[in-house]
Amino acid sequence: MKPDDLCRRSGSELANLIARHEVSPVEVADAYLTKIHDVNPAVNAFISVDSDLVGSAARAAEVEIARGHLRSPLHGLCVAVKDNIETEQFTTTAGSKLLSEWRPTSDAPVIRRLKEAGAIILGKTNMHEFAYGGTCTNRYFGAVRNPWDIDHVPGGSSGGSAVAVALGMCSFALGTDTAGSVRLPAAMCGVIGLKPTLGRVPIDGVIPLAWSLDHVGPITSCVDDAAMVLKVIGSRSSHSVKGEFTDDPRGPSNRLDGVSLGIPKHYFYEPLWPDVEKATTNALEVLGNLGAKLVEVDWRSAQYSNSITWTIILAEAATYHRRWLSTDDEAYEWATRANLEQGAFMPATAYIQAQRARSILYHDVTHILSQVDALVTPALPITAPRIAQETVELGGKTRKVNPVFIRLANPFNVTGLPAISVPCGYGQHGLPIGLQIASGRFDDAVVLRIARAYTEATDWDTERWSLHLRESRPT
Amino acid sequence: MEPRISVRTAQELAKGLGIGLNALEGNDLAQRLTDMLSFIGELDDVVARNPASMMLVSMDDWEHHPLSEAQR
Numbered sequence: 170m171k172p173d174d175l176c177r178r179s180g181s182e183l184a185n186l187i188a189r190h191e192v193s194p195v196e197v198a199d200a201y202l203t204k205i206h207d208v209n210p211a212v213n214a215f216i217s218v219d220s221d222l223v224g225s226a227a228r229a230a231e232v233e234i235a236r237g238h239l240r241s242p243l244h245g246l247c248v249a250v251k252d253n254i255e256t257e258q259f260t261t262t263a264g265s266k267l268l269s270e271w272r273p274t275s276d277a278p279v280i281r282r283l284k285e286a287g288a289i290i291l292g293k294t295n296m297h298e299f300a301y302g303g304t305c306t307n308r309y310f311g312a313v314r315n316p317w318d319i320d321h322v323p324g325g326s327s328g329g330s331a332v333a334v335a336l337g338m339c340s341f342a343l344g345t346d347t348a349g350s351v352r353l354p355a356a357m358c359g360v361i362g363l364k365p366t367l368g369r370v371p372i373d374g375v376i377p378l379a380w381s382l383d384h385v386g387p388i389t390s391c392v393d394d395a396a397m398v399l400k401v402i403g404s405r406s407s408h409s410v411k412g413e414f415t416d417d418p419r420g421p422s423n424r425l426d427g428v429s430l431g432i433p434k435h436y437f438y439e440p441l442w443p444d445v446e447k448a449t450t451n452a453l454e455v456l457g458n459l460g461a462k463l464v465e466v467d468w469r470s471a472q473y474s475n476s477i478t479w480t481i482i483l484a485e486a487a488t489y490h491r492r493w494l495s496t497d498d499e500a501y502e503w504a505t506r507a508n509l510e511q512g513a514f515m516p517a518t519a520y521i522q523a524q525r526a527r528s529i530l531y532h533d534v535t536h537i538l539s540q541v542d543a544l545v546t547p548a549l550p551i552t553a554p555r556i557a558q559e560t561v562e563l564g565g566k567t568r569k570v571n572p573v574f575i576r577l578a579n580p581f582n583v584t585g586l587p588a589i590s591v592p593c594g595y596g597q598h599g600l601p602i603g604l605q606i607a608s609g610r611f612d613d614a615v616v617l618r619i620a621r622a623y624t625e626a627t628d629w630d631t632e633r634w635s636l637h638l639r640e641s642r643p644t
Numbered sequence: 645m646e647p648r649i650s651v652r653t654a655q656e657l658a659k660g661l662g663i664g665l666n667a668l669e670g671n672d673l674a675q676r677l678t679d680m681l682s683f684i685g686e687l688d689d690v691v692a693r694n695p696a697s698m699m700l701v702s703m704d705d706w707e708h709h710p711l712s713e714a715q716r
Binding site: 470475476480494499503506510511519522525526528529530 | 657658661663664665666667668672676677679680682683684686687688689690691693694697698699
């Protein structure tokens with residue numbers, strides 16, 4: 170099989186090929202290293218790649234598998250890891266000059282789980298500095314570029330991970346999501362991004378943006394891959410109260426008969442860019458045609474999610490960075506430093522009010538989810554803006570980019586519920602649009618099942634291979 | 645939203661709280677503090693809807709919170 174063909178295969182497909190000894194981990198790793206060499210200069214998705222380490226790990230996997238010891242479906246697959254997750258063999262910079270030389274002494278638990286399962290750490294991906302923003306216009310390591318149009322942002326803060334998956338530079342990737350940072354770049358790059366239930370995947374060994382909102386999640390090229398990765402990195406099994414769903418998203422069929430989907434029009438559907446609204450409407454029609462019952466629901470308190478999110482992030486991030494801000498403030502990018510300085514003003518009483526308010530949103534949405542199986546919304550109200558663009562027009566108003574990015578995603582960080590973004594169309598400049606599906610606490614399998622049914626019924630998630638036509642564009 | 649805090653007040657507040665500012669200054673500082681007041685006002689509104697709500701520090705707390713039991 171040609172190297173480029175391997176790069177176009179999903180992780181699940183490669184896992185099958187490796188298990189049948191039709192492809193070796195060395196061939197897979199070599200294909201990715203070649204792809205990274207060829208296309209990464211145009212998009213700047215990686216901060217570090219060590220071909221010697223990758224080659225060594227791939228050869229070890231090859232020998233082990235040849236002897237008949239296949240550790241898991243991830244054995245021999247190559248993962249790109251966001252650079253705020255600690256890895257003992259690579260620097261962990263969090264996208265910052267401040268940590269540009271820092272090499273942790275141990276792996277984060279999520280990395281240990283991947284290695285024990287046989288996955289090969291391919292490299293560390295570029296990101297928004299300290300995950301404090303959604304554009305990945307990183308000044309120290311260079312801006313990450315959207316592969317669909319390199320003049321546009323990839324979304325963030327896990328932008329490098331999403332770009333690496335979109336261009337076939339890895340089998341799958343890890344990102345972190347505090348207010349949408351896995352789902353938003355996945356949506357803007359046309360791939361799958363899963364934020365699991367809060368508490369399901371350990372966040373130890375992750376350089377925090379805001380501890381109480383941070384999640385680790387997979388970015389993948391198909392829904393089956395997201396389920397496959399979650400099985401390895403998740404620390405708790407699903408205990409879905411909806412018995413017909415299992416951890417395996419492959420049900421007896423991809424029909425959604427008997428599944429009810431809540432459509433929270435208030436807040437989540439107003440305002441949207443027209444192309445996003447059209448794509449979302451079409452997606453709902455597809456879900457209805459698959460047998461799902463669409464029910465309009467009203468999650469009124471979600472409108473407070475932005476205030477809750479900003480209050481918590483401002484306070485927790487300012488706390489984490491307090492010492493560095495007094496000793497190394499010149500090392501931060503201006504925008505990060507300004508946010509951290511702002512956070513120092515946040516009163517403790519406001520932070521506590523925000524944590525109290527979370528429980529109200531959680532109980533409101535739990536009540537809604539006692540009546541429907543899942544919620545369906547756009548992942549974000551716009552498509553990817555241009556690099557360095559600070560504002561967008563939305564609903565007749567000029568708005569800052571970052572608050573617009575996160576407003577539809579952060580309700581599920583505030584409430585800790587599982588949520589996924591899957592591709593559902595294309596908007597201005599041919600840029601991808603994401604559909605968000607969320608469900609109840611530890612009902613990650615419900616999210617995956619619905620997402621799988623939708624993506625199997627459409628082909629938006631395979632359109633990205635047309636990107637190969639654009640790889641030679643200059644930066 | 646227009647700044648509701650003057651630049652001078654914002655700077656005096658920073659000085660009083662001992663917050664060293666290198667990035668923020670002038671209207672940007674005043675605007676950001678105004679935005680924070682807006683967040684805080686919204687939080688007060690939502691919490692006022694459920695005065696019994698507590699600060700919960702983990703999802704397990706949320707699951708077993710009296711408010712949760714009452715809503716069931």
